[in-house]
Amino acid sequence: MTLRILVIIPAFNEAGAIEGTVREVLAQKVPVTALVVDDGSSDATSARAAAAGALVVRLPFNLGIGGAVQTGYRYAAAHGYDIAVQVDGDGQHDPSYLGAVMAPVADGRVDMAVGSRFIDGHAGFRSSASRRIGIRFLGILIRLLTGRPVTDPTSGFRACGRKFIGVFAAYYPTDYPEPEAMVVVHRLGGRFTEVPVVMRPRRSGVSSIALLKPLYYMIKVSGAILLHTLKNRKVYEP
Amino acid sequence: MTIQWLAIILASTVFMLVIELVRREKLTFKYAFAWLFLAALGVVCSVFRGLLFFLSDLCGFALASNFIFFAILCGFVFLSLLMTVFLCQQNRRNDRMVQALGLLELEVRGLKERVDGR
Numbered sequence: 001m002t003l004r005i006l007v008i009i010p011a012f013n014e015a016g017a018i019e020g021t022v023r024e025v026l027a028q029k030v031p032v033t034a035l036v037v038d039d040g041s042s043d044a045t046s047a048r049a050a051a052a053g054a055l056v057v058r059l060p061f062n063l064g065i066g067g068a069v070q071t072g073y074r075y076a077a078a079h080g081y082d083i084a085v086q087v088d089g090d091g092q093h094d095p096s097y098l099g100a101v102m103a104p105v106a107d108g109r110v111d112m113a114v115g116s117r118f119i120d121g122h123a124g125f126r127s128s129a130s131r132r133i134g135i136r137f138l139g140i141l142i143r144l145l146t147g148r149p150v151t152d153p154t155s156g157f158r159a160c161g162r163k164f165i166g167v168f169a170a171y172y173p174t175d176y177p178e179p180e181a182m183v184v185v186h187r188l189g190g191r192f193t194e195v196p197v198v199m200r201p202r203r204s205g206v207s208s209i210a211l212l213k214p215l216y217y218m219i220k221v222s223g224a225i226l227l228h229t230l231k232n233r234k235v236y237e238p
Numbered sequence: 239m240t241i242q243w244l245a246i247i248l249a250s251t252v253f254m255l256v257i258e259l260v261r262r263e264k265l266t267f268k269y270a271f272a273w274l275f276l277a278a279l280g281v282v283c284s285v286f287r288g289l290l291f292f293l294s295d296l297c298g299f300a301l302a303s304n305f306i307f308f309a310i311l312c313g314f315v316f317l318s319l320l321m322t323v324f325l326c327q328q329n330r331r332n333d334r335m336v337q338a339l340g341l342l343e344l345e346v347r348g349l350k351e352r353v354d355g356r
Contacts, residue, residue: 055348056344060340067337071341074341174333
């Protein structure tokens with residue numbers, strides 16, 4: 001049976017990179033549908049994404065990464081996709097790893113697979129030292145909460161199966177979605193794993209957390225993650 | 239005019255103002271209820287002074303005026319928390335609506351292309 005795969009590409013003012021990202025995604029061996037969620041861009045992101053062959057959802061104003069990604073999950077749930085893969089629109093995620101990231105989900109081994117740039121033996125772009133410290137701290141925190149090893153909790157390169165497409169269509173964290181989503185998967189009895197990937201520097205645009213002090217970011221994310229352990233599971237259920 | 243009358247007039251004015259705003263549909267009852275409750279409490283406490291002194295003593299305040307300031311502060315903290323809850327709720331609904339709008343627009347564009355392509 002052929003799996004129906006949707007690649008969700010959230011993008012905000014990524015006109016300089018989106019075309020290349022979409023073309024690379026569609027050039028992979030695995031047949032996929034590319035859905036660009038234009039998160040209220042004021043540049044030509046939508047037009048360039050459509051020209052490259054993607055379906056484009058244009059949000060009237062900026063919702064932030066969580067709201068944009070959830071739009072993609074809502075589309076995936078409404079159209080019965082088997083797997084949804086998130087790929088950033090800025091060109092950081094190398095689409096040649098699409099197959100590797102979705103494989104554990106396609107095999108049914110896990111509910112979510114996350115592309116990690118920090119699994120030993122893989123080089124490439126690794127961001128600044130202060131951000132790496134923050135990422136490591138969050139990884140330890142999530143490991144303590146879930147019992148699973150996590151090396152790259154802020155990675156947005158990830159794949160989900162049907163169960164969590166449905167969950168995320170109804171509820172997706174909006175504050176710090178990537179690390180929080182891992183805790184949500186664990187709380188709902190799902191399994192996740194990490195897959196080694198190589199990431200590249202951004203092609204254009206500015207990272208949404210580049211301007212925040214990593215320490216401040218780390219404290220806020222930790223608070224948001226810890227609060228998930230106190231939430232009633234019903235808030236996540238579709 | 240005594241301070242008691244001033245308090246009664248002030249609390250009653252707030253109470254009536256909120257009712258008038260609901261009557262004119264400037265406020266819905268859902269959001270006005272907390273204001274009405276606090277204003278009614280203000281009216282009761284200013285009419286029955288003994289109750290105010292009793293509550294002040296019970297909470298261990300040396301002066302009833304300190305108790306009043308404290309109670310007003312608590313009231314506003316409660317109201318602003320309630321407003322934040324409403325704001326978050328509204329924000330979530332807005333997000334859901336914007337997502338639905340974006341998805342619908344995609345569907346409409348697809349349908350138009352199919353119709354135009356015929």
